[in-house]
Amino acid sequence: MSRIRSIIRGVGSYLPAKILTNQDLAKIVDTSDEWIQQRVGIKERHIAAEGEFTSDLAVAAARQALDNAGLEIADIDLIIVATTTPDFTFPSAATLVQMKLGMHHGFAFDIQAVCSGFVYAVTTADSYIKNNLARRVLVIGAETFSRLLDWTDRTTCVLFGDGAGAVVLERADLAEGEPDRGVLASALRSDGRHWDKLYVDGGPSTTGTTGHVHMQGPEVFRHAVGKITDVVYATLEQTGFTVADLDWFVPHQANRRIIDGAGAKLGLPPEKVVVTVDRHANTSAASVPLALSAAVADGRIKTGDLVMLEAMGGGFTWGASLIRW
Structure with a gap:
């Protein structure tokens, strides 16, 4: 008897071009490179450009994941975007990603579980695959978290950055005796x-x-x-x-x-x-x-x-x- 498994077919990522170092932050808030590294181990973070939105970061990571998988957007049935910082209150970032990737079939939605969002999204995609609701799912974690920060609060503004990562999950029917994956x-x-x-x-x-x-x-x-x-x-x-x-x-x-x-x-x-x-x-x-x-x-x-x-x-x-x- 075969087993249904969700395998990772491809991975991708995207980081905005702008880099904000600890030394840069020390110029705008009472902090230092030594203080930040000792407490949290961060040296730098990426910050989205003006006019660069969460859906844009998500699309860039998604395209890299699709390329890595050797797939086209036409091969995807479902897009799940894990984010706390969608472009708008609604529609979902996932539907905007769907539009920007030129996908006019299937379905798309967001998951909001803050930092746990990607793990929640992978688990959700796995469930959809195992219940025959999708064969290939584009799972994306994307954030422009810098837009939630108070840049005068050194206890929080030093901790966060912007970026996106994505995977393509694909259904695999493993035959009896075939190694699990x-x-x-x-x-x-x-x-x-x-x-x-x-x-x-x-x-x-x-x-x-x-x-x-x-x-x-x-x-x-x-x-x-x-x-x-x-x-x-x-x-x-x-x-x-x-x-x-x-x-x-x-x-x-x-x-x-x-x-x-x-x-x-x-x-x-x-x-x-x-x-x-x-x-x-x-x-x-x-x-x-x-x-x-x-x-x-x-x-x-x-x-x-x-x-x-x-x-x-x-x-x-x-x-x-x-x-x-």
Whole structure:
């Protein structure tokens, strides 16, 4: 009997041309390169240009993923965009991406789970594929998070950047005895009691404004490592694999100390952990696919590797997905 699996056919990424270094930030807010690197491990971040929108970043990453997969947009049935910063309140960023890619069939929608959005989107796409609602899904994490920042608040403005990453998930029918691959298991969590620990103080129904990011940094850090490890173990338990079986851990790129803390608690050697936070900062829903794309592009992630994706974001939301490359 065959097994339906969602395999990653292609990956892509896009970063805006403008780079904002820690030294640049020190000119506009009371901070320093040493202060930022010691606390979060970030050296620089990319900032979208004026007139460059989330859908534009998403389209660029999507085109690269399609090229990497050897596919055309006509081959895609569904587009899912994970984002906290859509171009408009509505329509969804996904429908704008659909239009800009010239796709006039299938369907498209957004997922809003903040930094966990890409993992939520991969899990959703996997479900659509396994339930015969789509054969190929373009999954994108894209953000212009810089537009939610208060550039006078050094506790938040140093942490975030803009970017997009994408994957093409494709249905594979694996014959009996054929090695397993694709998305093997996922676990998603949320707990709205913690909403005020990381949030934006605006919205259509409350203030009618976009608002700015607010964060209780120590509280987020206190919860992060435990929740990350919990959901990783929950995902592994579904498959019988252990942490020792993992070839690569691709975590949300929020804070180097959180990444290191989670890796240490899981017992993962640092050389198995993909880290891009120093170059990209926290790009919210784009951070996992950006890190994933970087590790595929430089040859670290290879066919047959066992890869764990993980993220945690505002809400709180958190989740993990285990993939055999």
